Amino acid sequence: MDVGELQQTLDKLHQEAKGELAAAKTLDELRSVRSKYLSKTGSVGSLMGTIKDYPPQQRGEVGKTLNSANKAIQDLVTEHTDRIGSAEVAADAAASTAFDPTLPGERTRLGSVHPVTAVQWEVEAVFERLGFTIEAGPEMESDYYNFEALNIPQMHPARDLQDTFWLKNGMLLRTQTSPVQIRAMEKFGAPLRCIVPGRCFRYETIDASHENTFHQVEGLMIDRNVSIANLIAVMKLLLNEVLQREFEIRLRPGYFPFVEPGFELDIACLICNGKGCATCKRTGWLELLPCGMVHPNVLKAGGVDPNEYGGFAFGLGLTRLAMMKFGIRDIRVVNSGDLRNLVHPARWAGPVIVDKG
Amino acid sequence: MLISVNWLRDYVDIPDSLDVRALAERLTITTAEVEGVEQIQTGASGLIAARVVSVGPVEGRANLKKVELDLGGKSANVVSAAPVLRVDELVVFAPPGASTLETGKIKSTTIADLPSEGMILPGSAIGIPAADQDAIFCPPSMKPGEAIDAAMLEDWVIEIDNKSITHRPDLWGHYGIAREVAAILGKPLKPYPVADLDDLSDKKLPEIPITIDDATRCPRYSGLKMTGVRAQAAPLWMQTRLGHVGLRPIDCLVDLTNYIMADLGQPMHAFDGSRIEGIEVGLANDGETFTTLDGVERKLSGEALMIQSNRKSVALAGIMGGLESEVAEDTQTILLESANFEASGIRKTCAAIGLRTDASARFEKSLDPNNTVLSIQRFVKLASAEFPDLRLASRLSDAYPNKLAEITVEVDPKLVARTMGHPVDEKQMIDILTAIGFGVESKDGKLSVAVPSYRATKDISIQADILEEIARNVGYDNIEPRLPEVQVRHFAANPQHITERNALRAFCLGLGYNEVHLYIWYDEEWLKRLGFKPEAGPMLVNPAAAGQEQLRSSLMPGLLQAADRNRFHADAFKLCEVGTVFKEGPDSKNQSRHLGLISARRGKGADDELFATLKGDLETWAWQMLGCELQYEHAKDTATPWTHEHKTANIVANGTSIGTVSVCPLAMRRNIDEHLSAWSIAWAEINLDQLHDFRVESKPLRRVPEFPEVELDFSLLIDATSPYAAVNDNLARFDDPLLRRITYVGAYEGKSVPAGKRSLTYRVLFGSPERTLAEDDVNALKTSFEKHIGGCGYELRR
Numbered sequence A: 001m002d003v004g005e006l007q008q009t010l011d012k013l014h015q016e017a018k019g020e021l022a023a024a025k026t027l028d029e030l031r032s033v034r035s036k037y038l039s040k041t042g043s044v045g046s047l048m049g050t051i052k053d054y055p056p057q058q059r060g061e062v063g064k065t066l067n068s069a070n071k072a073i074q075d076l077v078t079e080h081t082d083r084i085g086s087a088e089v090a091a092d093a094a095a096s097t098a099f100d101p102t103l104p105g106e107r108t109r110l111g112s113v114h115p116v117t118a119v120q121w122e123v124e125a126v127f128e129r130l131g132f133t134i135e136a137g138p139e140m141e142s143d144y145y146n147f148e149a150l151n152i153p154q155m156h157p158a159r160d161l162q163d164t165f166w167l168k169n170g171m172l173l174r175t176q177t178s179p180v181q182i183r184a185m186e187k188f189g190a191p192l193r194c195i196v197p198g199r200c201f202r203y204e205t206i207d208a209s210h211e212n213t214f215h216q217v218e219g220l221m222i223d224r225n226v227s228i229a230n231l232i233a234v235m236k237l238l239l240n241e242v243l244q245r246e247f248e249i250r251l252r253p254g255y256f257p258f259v260e261p262g263f264e265l266d267i268a269c270l271i272c273n274g275k276g277c278a279t280c281k282r283t284g285w286l287e288l289l290p291c292g293m294v295h296p297n298v299l300k301a302g303g304v305d306p307n308e309y310g311g312f313a314f315g316l317g318l319t320r321l322a323m324m325k326f327g328i329r330d331i332r333v334v335n336s337g338d339l340r341n342l343v344h345p346a347r348w349a350g351p352v353i354v355d356k357g
Numbered sequence B: 001m002l003i004s005v006n007w008l009r010d011y012v013d014i015p016d017s018l019d020v021r022a023l024a025e026r027l028t029i030t031t032a033e034v035e036g037v038e039q040i041q042t043g044a045s046g047l048i049a050a051r052v053v054s055v056g057p058v059e060g061r062a063n064l065k066k067v068e069l070d071l072g073g074k075s076a077n078v079v080s081a082a083p084v085l086r087v088d089e090l091v092v093f094a095p096p097g098a099s100t101l102e103t104g105k106i107k108s109t110t111i112a113d114l115p116s117e118g119m120i121l122p123g124s125a126i127g128i129p130a131a132d133q134d135a136i137f138c139p140p141s142m143k144p145g146e147a148i149d150a151a152m153l154e155d156w157v158i159e160i161d162n163k164s165i166t167h168r169p170d171l172w173g174h175y176g177i178a179r180e181v182a183a184i185l186g187k188p189l190k191p192y193p194v195a196d197l198d199d200l201s202d203k204k205l206p207e208i209p210i211t212i213d214d215a216t217r218c219p220r221y222s223g224l225k226m227t228g229v230r231a232q233a234a235p236l237w238m239q240t241r242l243g244h245v246g247l248r249p250i251d252c253l254v255d256l257t258n259y260i261m262a263d264l265g266q267p268m269h270a271f272d273g274s275r276i277e278g279i280e281v282g283l284a285n286d287g288e289t290f291t292t293l294d295g296v297e298r299k300l301s302g303e304a305l306m307i308q309s310n311r312k313s314v315a316l317a318g319i320m321g322g323l324e325s326e327v328a329e330d331t332q333t334i335l336l337e338s339a340n341f342e343a344s345g346i347r348k349t350c351a352a353i354g355l356r357t358d359a360s361a362r363f364e365k366s367l368d369p370n371n372t373v374l375s376i377q378r379f380v381k382l383a384s385a386e387f388p389d390l391r392l393a394s395r396l397s398d399a400y401p402n403k404l405a406e407i408t409v410e411v412d413p414k415l416v417a418r419t420m421g422h423p424v425d426e427k428q429m430i431d432i433l434t435a436i437g438f439g440v441e442s443k444d445g446k447l448s449v450a451v452p453s454y455r456a457t458k459d460i461s462i463q464a465d466i467l468e469e470i471a472r473n474v475g476y477d478n479i480e481p482r483l484p485e486v487q488v489r490h491f492a493a494n495p496q497h498i499t500e501r502n503a504l505r506a507f508c509l510g511l512g513y514n515e516v517h518l519y520i521w522y523d524e525e526w527l528k529r530l531g532f533k534p535e536a537g538p539m540l541v542n543p544a545a546a547g548q549e550q551l552r553s554s555l556m557p558g559l560l561q562a563a564d565r566n567r568f569h570a571d572a573f574k575l576c577e578v579g580t581v582f583k584e585g586p587d588s589k590n591q592s593r594h595l596g597l598i599s600a601r602r603g604k605g606a607d608d609e610l611f612a613t614l615k616g617d618l619e620t621w622a623w624q625m626l627g628c629e630l631q632y633e634h635a636k637d638t639a640t641p642w643t644h645e646h647k648t649a650n651i652v653a654n655g656t657s658i659g660t661v662s663v664c665p666l667a668m669r670r671n672i673d674e675h676l677s678a679w680s681i682a683w684a685e686i687n688l689d690q691l692h693d694f695r696v697e698s699k700p701l702r703r704v705p706e707f708p709e710v711e712l713d714f715s716l717l718i719d720a721t722s723p724y725a726a727v728n729d730n731l732a733r734f735d736d737p738l739l740r741r742i743t744y745v746g747a748y749e750g751k752s753v754p755a756g757k758r759s760l761t762y763r764v765l766f767g768s769p770e771r772t773l774a775e776d777d778v779n780a781l782k783t784s785f786e787k788h789i790g791g792c793g794y795e796l797r798r
């Protein structure tokens, strides 16, 4: 084909392309039209390969002709890209009645940790921030760790206060997390800061407020010059952080053989704010945790020199705390495995619109 | 224990203006927990003593009596419901015009057609609830018509939590509480009113021979014989006080010993003095039977400590007297025992015979041996006022072979202040200690603190004990909280804690499992339904319920029970528990921490899908928390009923078998409940203790290759019986310098796959660090890999 024919062909192709580009409604359609004409195998693009077939003196002109045809179509593509692009941008930005951005998201079914675990993690977080390590200990425990080493020898009346599940093999189910005080001292020596969350067991009849299986978190701090003032400060901090409220607390004498002095720590009643109600037996206070300064005999049992070191210990009832935080009224729920009681319905049912309890 | 405020006022001046509730609050934060405060209000006025002249029946009304009373100069006829009335005795009487809150104003009235001019008051109306409907008798020292002082009937009662004073023998009586109250109020404690010891020790009087066989079990035994006592009512003030602290007045002698027990905390026992000469304290004959004064015949072991006379048992030491030697109506001579017994011996005997009394409860606290003599002195002081003919028939006889050691504690005041974290000076410490009966000497900056005997039996022996006395009296609420100043110390993380927390995070926060906490013992009934007989494990001596003896060796029975409970309320759920399982053997090592998972869905035939998704969950956890890929081995051991014979795999991580994953066979689901046959349940149980060394290591991330790589998918047709792991092993043998990675894509069994075959698809990645692969390279690799597949005996699925 001579140069004239080439020009005619190109003009025809230009007209066709112009029509097809104008008809394109989407960028995809535009892309395929562009490809049809301008790609290596396209109707204009393939003509590029024919330049070498022309005599050398014509090749310059042919090249120019082809390039300008190519550019003209490319310009049209650009023009229509802008046209369709801005239409799409406008459509994208336009309000649609079919779309409500305030609808809740679509969820996968949520899991949950046990309320006791949730509270345990909060307590752990507080103490980790204070540089306490988190320890663990066995549930099937020996008399030595559960009683003897904690300054509760055989025939000690304090054994009566903790009705014990005894095993036929001579072991017992730990009645408290305190045996881990000894185990932690044996492991780390002094100074020591640790907490021990874990399950404990007491042989008692189950009712709405008593369980034979419950969680405690033990706390132990041993160092030089640890004081009662320190204990109060740490307990106050713990409760304020976990309950997310400023609380009045008070210490009063309490007897536990493994501490001397021993305290009961009360918090101002959550229900009546200390004014007195049925929950707090009109006293305005709720008994929350036993604590005290570690008894020298316990330090000795843990291999720590009581002349050099002292410390404080506490045993927080995690189950009690979880009940307070989650508003669980019947303790039997805790070990029931019944998800209706352990999981907030919203976790399963989807967003709650009305909740009357 | 109940404490009467009137009673306390005998020993310390409690200002009338002081609110008893405020006092109780101070006691709680300083001394012992007050459980409640109650005001006793009888509203009594116009009460008098009246002598019973005659008692007759009321026709047709068995519960009523027709009573004639002498009101001193005039008489009255009343109809009374009092169960017991005896002629000539004085009773508390409300004539017309008198009143109490319980009865209202008394009027002359007609009962059972008989005129009734007043009311013989029941104990309940005058603040003696334990006496209930019984009439209250007045002592013979009163006269008919004599007015009864109503003031003593009004009182406040403070209830102390017994648990809060188990370590304080001194607080088991009003005098000990009064000592604390005096210290709290900064008032002096009045001396304990007793008869003069010299008067009781007259050498001219005979001595009671006392022999103590075992001075450990009985450190001290004191006795006194008295004559001139008789059966009569105790003074009304005493009866009222006993009533206020929950005791029932009985008879002057009994009331006296009860009063002193509530006063000083020292139990005493009165024997009929005519039947007892000497006293021996010794062990019972093994198998001996002894009838206590409650009329119960008790079989004793040779460890029971007895009070004997002529080697015949007359009392169960420290617990209860014998029926035979009991004081009777006609007793005129008594032998009063006041002794000290070792606490643990009393506890043991009480436990062995299943009897606890007010006396034994006190002896179990390790009482002050000095109170034996003191209580006898007190008894004589009180009894002399009631029995005008009272004479000593012996001198105060006292065997004290095992003297209480005197305790002196060295106290460093600076250390005390430092341990309190509160500035307390030496003088304040001395004042506090002196107020509660401690002797303090200050020397060279140290305090030498002498512990009074009532605190020295076991309560106080070390500096920390003295610190408590000081600190509680300073008041814990006066100590300014201060966070500790410490040296930083690094503690190696506890792997158990980390592993468990990570497992819960992954499964419960990430993968949709709901955590439950279940009991650590099996329930026999439930095991029966599962069809499971566990191997021997630790057994409880005292299970929570029959059939709950054995500790669990697996989490699955409990989780399956929870699943069975939840299936009523959900169509699909995933449960998770982290808990302890046990092996038999007296060692705390015989337990491990397990993770149990259940994925359950209503609908038959979802086993395989649940099995696969559960494994997917496990793999996600393993990647995120253990930093490794899991492998599965077809399990051979399918011993438990919840393990499927075929659809079971051992879970292997880094070459260690860490647990099992399976689906619940239909047989077991049927055993539990027919409805469960319409469910699919997959489960896994992992031993977390084996995961402590797993670390998520930061593997170096891959650089984007400089030259593009080529991915090719190959689907293999394999025998449905050949395990995935074996196929992998074979594929892994393919070796080529351009091979980068082979990954598993998925399995397919279906229409286009011949029966007995399974299609496994793998994605193979080829690439070179030096150049872009040419088409020829790719074709060659493809051929080479296909050849390898063929060489392994697998067909390619086109």
Ligand SMILES: [Zn+2]
Residues within 6 Å of the ligand: A269, A270, A271, A272, A273, A274, A275, A276, A277, A278, A279, A280, A281, A282, A284, A285
């Ligand atoms: Zn309240």
